[in-house]
Amino acid sequence: xxxxxxxxxxxxxxxxxxxxxxxxxALVVGCHLQSCSRxxxxxxxxxxxxxxxxxxLTPKSLSERARDNVxxxxxxxxxxxxxxxxxxxxxxxxxxxxxxxxAMPSLLVxxxxxxxxxxxxxKKTIAPxxxxxxLDCDEGQARLLRIAAGQxxxxxxxxxxELTLILRGGYSDAVGEFHAGDVADLDGSTEHQPVxxxxxxxxxxxxxxxxxxxxxxxxxxxxxxxxx
Amino acid sequence: xxxxxxEPERNGEFWADCMARVAESRDKSSFMLLFDHFxxxxxxxxxxxxxxxxxxxxxxxxxxxxxxxxxHLYHRDKAAVSTWLFRVARNLWxxxxxxxxxxxxxxxxxxxxxxxxxxxxxxxxxxxKAVLDTLPLNQAQVVYKSYYxxxxxxxxxxxxxxxxGSVKSSLRLAIKAFRQHFGESGV
Numbered sequence: 001x002x003x004x005x006x007x008x009x010x011x012x013x014x015x016x017x018x019x020x021x022x023x024x025x026a027l028v029v030g031c032h033l034q035s036c037s038r039x040x041x042x043x044x045x046x047x048x049x050x051x052x053x054x055x056x057l058t059p060k061s062l063s064e065r066a067r068d069n070v071x072x073x074x075x076x077x078x079x080x081x082x083x084x085x086x087x088x089x090x091x092x093x094x095x096x097x098x099x100x101x102x103a104m105p106s107l108l109v110x111x112x113x114x115x116x117x118x119x120x121x122x123k124k125t126i127a128p129x130x131x132x133x134x135l136d137c138d139e140g141q142a143r144l145l146r147i148a149a150g151q152x153x154x155x156x157x158x159x160x161x162e163l164t165l166i167l168r169g170g171y172s173d174a175v176g177e178f179h180a181g182d183v184a185d186l187d188g189s190t191e192h193q194p195v196x197x198x199x200x201x202x203x204x205x206x207x208x209x210x211x212x213x214x215x216x217x218x219x220x221x222x223x224x225x226x227x228x
Numbered sequence: 229x230x231x232x233x234x235e236p237e238r239n240g241e242f243w244a245d246c247m248a249r250v251a252e253s254r255d256k257s258s259f260m261l262l263f264d265h266f267x268x269x270x271x272x273x274x275x276x277x278x279x280x281x282x283x284x285x286x287x288x289x290x291x292x293x294x295x296x297x298x299x300h301l302y303h304r305d306k307a308a309v310s311t312w313l314f315r316v317a318r319n320l321w322x323x324x325x326x327x328x329x330x331x332x333x334x335x336x337x338x339x340x341x342x343x344x345x346x347x348x349x350x351x352x353x354x355x356x357k358a359v360l361d362t363l364p365l366n367q368a369q370v371v372y373k374s375y376y377x378x379x380x381x382x383x384x385x386x387x388x389x390x391x392x393g394s395v396k397s398s399l400r401l402a403i404k405a406f407r408q409h410f411g412e413s414g415v
Contacts, residue, residue, distance in 0.1 A: 011399035015381060016332075018374040019318040022382075026332035033334075044307070049356070049406060050318065051310030053375050056357040059268030060275060062285050070263060070289050074256060074296060111331050137331075161381060161392075187392060209382055 004036050006175075006182035008163060013039055017046025024140030024207035028163040028183065031105035031205060035181045104167070108205070111135065117168060117203050122146055127154065129196075140209040147171065147196040147204075155193045162186045162208040169202035171195055238265065244304040251299035259296055262309070267292050270317045276376040277321055287324060291317045321378075359409045367402040370395055 008016075008029055015021040016029045033040050109115045112135075122131040129151035135142040147153065149169070163185055170179040171194040178184060178194075196202040246262050249255040267288050274284035294316050295302075295309075302312055323330050360368050369388065373379040381399075385392045 009396065009400070010403055011381070011396040014399055014403060015374055018378070019322055020374045020378045020380055021332075022380050023332060030332035030334070044311075047315050047318075048308060048311045050375055051308055051312070051314035052356040053360075053371075054269050054273045054314050054317070055310045056360070057269050057272040057276070057376075060272040061268045062271055062288060066267075066285050066289055067263070070267075070292060071256075071260070073289075073293060074259065107331060107334075187396065209380060 003179070004038070004181040006178055006184060007036065007039055008032060008183050008185045010042060012161075012163065012185055013042045014046045014049075017043050017050055022139040022207075022209040024135075024137045024142040025161060025163050025209055026207075027107065027111075027135070027137070027142050028165045028205055028207040030107045031167075032165050032181070032183050034105045034107065117144075117146075120144070137207075140207055142205065142207040145202075145204050145206055147194070147202040149196055149200050149202075150198045152195045153193055155191050160187070160209055162206065164204050164206045167203045167205055169200040170197050171202050171204075172197070240308045240310070243309040247295075247299055247302050247304065247309055250296060251302065262295060263292050266295075266310070266313055270313060273314075273317055273376070274321060277378045279321065279325065283324070287317070287320050291320055294320075355409075356406075359406060363402055363405055364398075366390065366394070367398045367405070370398045371402045374399065 012021065012025070012029065016026055021029065029039075029043075033043060104112075104115050104117060112120065114120060120133055122133060125132055129148035130153070131146040133144040135144065144167075147169075163183060164178075166178050166180050166182050168180055170177060170182070172178070173192045173194045175184070175192070194202075243262060243265070246255075246258040249258040250262070270291050271284050271288040274287050275281065279287065291313060295313060302309070307315075319330075319333055322333065360371065363371070366388075370384055370390075373384045373387070379387070381392060381395045384390070385395045388395075390398070
């Protein structure tokens with residue numbers, strides 16, 4: 001979609017294709033893909049590469065027993081096929097092709113078991129005008145952030161990889177303006193100071209993979225907001 | 229590849245034809261051709277990811293059975309069989325041993341989603357391997373570790389002693405090289 005201006009870097013998308021992006025970052029990419037056909041194409045190309053790389057591996061045969069076993073199972077699968085089909089089609093029918101930019105991505109809906117940002121149990125943080133929800137994630141850290149309209153975040157910087165997807169509203173910083181659907185893909189130590197747009201709260205999903213660069217509790221709160 | 233000489237005709241078109249016969253007439257002999265070709269490769273992929281041999285064998289069987297059961301969802305104009313199977317195997321592995329990443333991927337039922345990219349049915353592993361061989365060592369290494377070992381950028385940086393920024397730029401250069409060899413196709 002052309003209105004999305006900021007995308008994950010192609011190395012990030014490649015790792016997502018490879019299945020090697022830590023869960024917290026992969027979640028952000030997965031949510032972005034649901035509204036970005038450009039990145040979906042890139043991920044698909046990365047999966048083609050994966051298929052070709054897999055084909056180039058030195059084959060390691062399964063045991064004869066496994067082969068016999070699969071042959072036997074084909075018989076059973078033939079009989080059970082029709083009922084399995086209807087489930088498959090229902091699942092594939094639920095794909096939304098053109099999600100609205102402010103709608104909650106379905107991956108998040110699945111994770112949160114909710115589809116309304118305003119009804120989520122937002123927790124206040126020590127930073128003024130910043131609320132958050134920490135998402136359960138054992139590879140890296142993921143959280144939803146809600147920055148009050150017009151709120152200026154403290155200047156900060158980080159190490160490690162961090163992806164931030166704007167889900168509603170937006171912010172501006174030294175890099176530019178970030179609107180719903182945009183992703184900030186950051187790995188640097190540059191400082192930045194995001195300022196939420198005036199017209200509405202900015203809601204975003206931030207994922208990071210690195211151990212915290214700063215140990216302090218204040219830094220931990222601000223960490224997901226990325227070093228630019 | 230050890231067995232390649234024995235099957236010179238077996239390119240992407242050939243495998244897509246096998247899939248069509250499985251979908252249309254539940255043709256077991258076509259399926260077993262697919263099985264005998266792809267299951268050792270899926271198995272090798274899973275072993276490379278660190279799966280124990282019994283787990284790899286179970287998951288490889290499961291991936292190939294998914295191919296049998298969902299052959300009717302396969303569209304040759306959307307993806308090569310190897311792409312489709314890679315995605316199934318990757319997702320199975322993530323579901324089994326890396327549960328957390330499962331939160332980040334659409335289910336396999338959405339495999340046929342529309343993309344604008346052109347499918348390169350005739351690309352095969354041999355050609356790709358040749359490109360890999362021409363890459364500088366550090367580029368080949370980051371591709372290898374990303375795909376075969378499932379390592380994140382940070383993990384690769386830690387293991388190789390490369391700075392994180394170099395890991396990322398090496399990957400980008402490798403992507404560029406693959407594109408040059410396999411055509412642009414909007415990637």
